[in-house]
Amino acid sequence: MKTLLQVDFPYTGPFGDEMTTAMKELAESIAQEPGFIWKVWTENPDTQEAGGIYLFEDEASARAYLEKHTARLMGFGIPHVNGKVFGVNEALSAIDNGPVSLS
Protein backbone atom coordinates (compact mmCIF):
# COMPACT_ATOMS: atom_id res chain seq x y z
CA MET A 1 0.00 0.00 0.00
CA LYS A 2 1.33 3.41 -0.94
CA THR A 3 2.62 5.19 2.16
CA LEU A 4 3.11 8.87 2.78
CA LEU A 5 5.91 10.03 5.07
CA GLN A 6 5.62 13.51 6.55
CA VAL A 7 8.82 14.96 8.03
CA ASP A 8 9.57 18.38 9.53
CA PHE A 9 12.21 19.72 11.87
CA PRO A 10 13.83 22.94 13.16
CA TYR A 11 16.21 24.29 10.52
CA THR A 12 18.27 27.46 10.43
CA GLY A 13 19.24 27.37 6.75
CA PRO A 14 20.56 27.67 4.14
CA PHE A 15 17.26 28.28 2.33
CA GLY A 16 16.27 28.72 -1.31
CA ASP A 17 19.00 28.54 -3.96
CA GLU A 18 21.71 28.04 -1.34
CA MET A 19 19.77 25.09 0.07
CA THR A 20 19.55 23.64 -3.42
CA THR A 21 23.32 23.84 -3.82
CA ALA A 22 23.98 22.40 -0.37
CA MET A 23 21.52 19.52 -0.67
CA LYS A 24 21.78 18.51 -4.33
CA GLU A 25 23.87 15.40 -3.68
CA LEU A 26 21.62 14.34 -0.84
CA ALA A 27 18.59 14.71 -3.13
CA GLU A 28 20.29 12.49 -5.73
CA SER A 29 20.98 9.81 -3.12
CA ILE A 30 17.42 9.93 -1.76
CA ALA A 31 16.08 9.17 -5.25
CA GLN A 32 17.89 5.81 -5.00
CA GLU A 33 16.29 4.70 -1.69
CA PRO A 34 14.40 1.39 -1.72
CA GLY A 35 10.68 1.85 -2.32
CA PHE A 36 11.05 5.59 -2.92
CA ILE A 37 8.60 7.20 -5.38
CA TRP A 38 8.89 10.97 -4.83
CA LYS A 39 9.78 13.73 -2.39
CA VAL A 40 8.64 17.33 -2.18
CA TRP A 41 11.28 19.40 -0.36
CA THR A 42 9.80 21.96 2.04
CA GLU A 43 11.33 24.99 3.73
CA ASN A 44 10.15 27.94 5.80
CA PRO A 45 12.65 30.66 6.74
CA ASP A 46 9.98 32.51 8.78
CA THR A 47 9.39 29.63 11.18
CA GLN A 48 12.94 28.27 10.78
CA GLU A 49 11.72 24.86 9.72
CA ALA A 50 12.24 22.49 6.83
CA GLY A 51 11.26 18.97 5.91
CA GLY A 52 9.85 16.80 3.22
CA ILE A 53 6.80 14.94 2.05
CA TYR A 54 7.59 11.53 0.61
CA LEU A 55 5.64 8.85 -1.17
CA PHE A 56 6.89 5.26 -0.76
CA GLU A 57 5.69 2.00 -2.25
CA ASP A 58 4.94 0.54 1.17
CA GLU A 59 5.09 1.21 4.89
CA ALA A 60 8.23 -0.86 5.54
CA SER A 61 10.24 1.25 3.08
CA ALA A 62 8.93 4.47 4.58
CA ARG A 63 9.80 3.41 8.13
CA ALA A 64 13.29 2.22 7.19
CA TYR A 65 13.97 5.52 5.44
CA LEU A 66 12.61 7.57 8.35
CA GLU A 67 14.97 5.80 10.75
CA LYS A 68 17.96 6.41 8.45
CA HIS A 69 17.06 10.02 7.69
CA THR A 70 16.37 10.90 11.33
CA ALA A 71 19.82 9.65 12.33
CA ARG A 72 21.38 11.64 9.47
CA LEU A 73 19.57 14.85 10.41
CA MET A 74 20.55 14.51 14.05
CA GLY A 75 24.12 14.06 12.83
CA PHE A 76 23.72 17.47 11.12
CA GLY A 77 22.94 18.92 14.57
CA ILE A 78 19.16 19.05 14.22
CA PRO A 79 17.74 18.61 17.73
CA HIS A 80 14.57 16.68 16.90
CA VAL A 81 12.71 15.38 13.89
CA ASN A 82 8.93 15.04 13.57
CA GLY A 83 8.05 12.07 11.40
CA LYS A 84 4.57 10.68 10.72
CA VAL A 85 3.67 7.71 8.54
CA PHE A 86 0.25 7.56 6.88
CA GLY A 87 -1.62 5.34 4.52
CA VAL A 88 -2.89 7.07 1.40
CA ASN A 89 -6.58 7.11 0.58
CA GLU A 90 -6.13 6.71 -3.16
CA ALA A 91 -9.80 7.14 -4.11
CA LEU A 92 -10.19 10.49 -2.33
CA SER A 93 -6.76 11.62 -3.54
CA ALA A 94 -7.79 10.81 -7.12
CA ILE A 95 -10.77 13.18 -6.81
CA ASP A 96 -8.34 15.92 -5.74
CA ASN A 97 -5.66 15.24 -8.38
CA GLY A 98 -3.35 13.84 -5.69
CA PRO A 99 -0.20 12.51 -7.39
CA VAL A 100 -0.13 9.03 -5.87
CA SER A 101 -0.44 6.88 -8.97
CA LEU A 102 2.71 8.24 -10.59
CA SER A 103 5.86 6.14 -10.61
Next chain:
Amino acid sequence: MKTLLQVDFPYTGPFGDEMTTAMKELAESIAQEPGFIWKVWTENPDTQEAGGIYLFEDEASARAYLEKHTARLMGFGIPHVNGKVFGVNEALSAIDNGPVSLS
Protein backbone atom coordinates in the same frame (compact mmCIF):
# COMPACT_ATOMS: atom_id res chain seq x y z
CA MET B 1 5.40 30.63 -5.19
CA LYS B 2 4.03 27.11 -4.87
CA THR B 3 3.08 26.41 -1.25
CA LEU B 4 2.71 23.11 0.53
CA LEU B 5 0.17 22.76 3.33
CA GLN B 6 0.66 19.90 5.78
CA VAL B 7 -2.36 19.05 7.95
CA ASP B 8 -2.90 16.27 10.49
CA PHE B 9 -5.27 15.76 13.40
CA PRO B 10 -6.71 13.14 15.75
CA TYR B 11 -9.32 11.08 13.91
CA THR B 12 -11.32 8.07 15.03
CA GLY B 13 -12.67 7.03 11.64
CA PRO B 14 -14.23 5.96 9.38
CA PHE B 15 -11.11 4.75 7.53
CA GLY B 16 -10.48 3.20 4.12
CA ASP B 17 -13.45 2.59 1.84
CA GLU B 18 -15.89 3.92 4.44
CA MET B 19 -13.87 7.12 4.66
CA THR B 20 -14.02 7.41 0.88
CA THR B 21 -17.81 7.15 0.94
CA ALA B 22 -18.15 9.60 3.82
CA MET B 23 -15.76 12.22 2.40
CA LYS B 24 -16.42 12.05 -1.34
CA GLU B 25 -18.49 15.23 -1.49
CA LEU B 26 -15.97 17.08 0.65
CA ALA B 27 -13.18 15.97 -1.71
CA GLU B 28 -15.16 17.29 -4.68
CA SER B 29 -15.62 20.65 -2.98
CA ILE B 30 -11.95 20.91 -2.02
CA ALA B 31 -10.99 20.53 -5.69
CA GLN B 32 -12.81 23.83 -6.30
CA GLU B 33 -10.92 25.88 -3.69
CA PRO B 34 -9.09 29.00 -4.94
CA GLY B 35 -5.43 28.32 -5.73
CA PHE B 36 -5.80 24.59 -5.09
CA ILE B 37 -3.58 22.25 -7.17
CA TRP B 38 -3.75 18.84 -5.46
CA LYS B 39 -4.35 16.99 -2.19
CA VAL B 40 -3.14 13.61 -0.99
CA TRP B 41 -5.55 12.25 1.64
CA THR B 42 -3.81 10.56 4.56
CA GLU B 43 -5.12 8.22 7.25
CA ASN B 44 -3.69 6.03 10.01
CA PRO B 45 -6.04 3.78 11.98
CA ASP B 46 -3.16 2.61 14.21
CA THR B 47 -2.37 6.08 15.53
CA GLN B 48 -5.98 7.32 15.08
CA GLU B 49 -4.92 10.22 12.90
CA ALA B 50 -5.76 11.57 9.49
CA GLY B 51 -4.91 14.60 7.43
CA GLY B 52 -3.83 15.81 4.07
CA ILE B 53 -0.92 17.17 2.10
CA TYR B 54 -1.91 19.99 -0.26
CA LEU B 55 -0.19 21.95 -2.97
CA PHE B 56 -1.47 25.49 -3.56
CA GLU B 57 -0.45 28.11 -6.12
CA ASP B 58 0.59 30.57 -3.40
CA GLU B 59 0.83 31.08 0.34
CA ALA B 60 -2.26 33.29 0.62
CA SER B 61 -4.48 30.56 -0.85
CA ALA B 62 -2.97 27.93 1.44
CA ARG B 63 -3.50 30.06 4.55
CA ALA B 64 -7.09 30.97 3.63
CA TYR B 65 -7.89 27.30 3.06
CA LEU B 66 -6.20 26.23 6.32
CA GLU B 67 -8.34 28.69 8.26
CA LYS B 68 -11.53 27.46 6.58
CA HIS B 69 -10.65 23.77 6.91
CA THR B 70 -9.61 24.05 10.55
CA ALA B 71 -12.96 25.60 11.43
CA ARG B 72 -14.76 22.84 9.51
CA LEU B 73 -12.82 20.06 11.23
CA MET B 74 -13.45 21.53 14.66
CA GLY B 75 -17.12 21.64 13.71
CA PHE B 76 -16.84 17.86 13.12
CA GLY B 77 -15.70 17.53 16.75
CA ILE B 78 -11.97 17.24 16.08
CA PRO B 79 -10.22 18.73 19.13
CA HIS B 80 -7.18 20.25 17.44
CA VAL B 81 -5.65 20.54 13.99
CA ASN B 82 -1.91 20.70 13.21
CA GLY B 83 -1.31 22.83 10.14
CA LYS B 84 2.06 23.89 8.74
CA VAL B 85 2.70 26.02 5.67
CA PHE B 86 5.94 25.58 3.71
CA GLY B 87 7.54 26.94 0.61
CA VAL B 88 8.52 24.30 -1.92
CA ASN B 89 12.12 23.96 -3.06
CA GLU B 90 11.29 23.17 -6.67
CA ALA B 91 14.86 22.40 -7.81
CA LEU B 92 15.47 19.78 -5.11
CA SER B 93 11.96 18.39 -5.57
CA ALA B 94 12.62 18.02 -9.30
CA ILE B 95 15.65 15.80 -8.57
CA ASP B 96 13.38 13.58 -6.46
CA ASN B 97 10.43 13.45 -8.91
CA GLY B 98 8.40 15.65 -6.58
CA PRO B 99 5.07 16.45 -8.28
CA VAL B 100 5.09 20.22 -7.91
CA SER B 101 5.04 21.30 -11.55
CA LEU B 102 1.76 19.56 -12.34
CA SER B 103 -1.38 21.60 -12.72
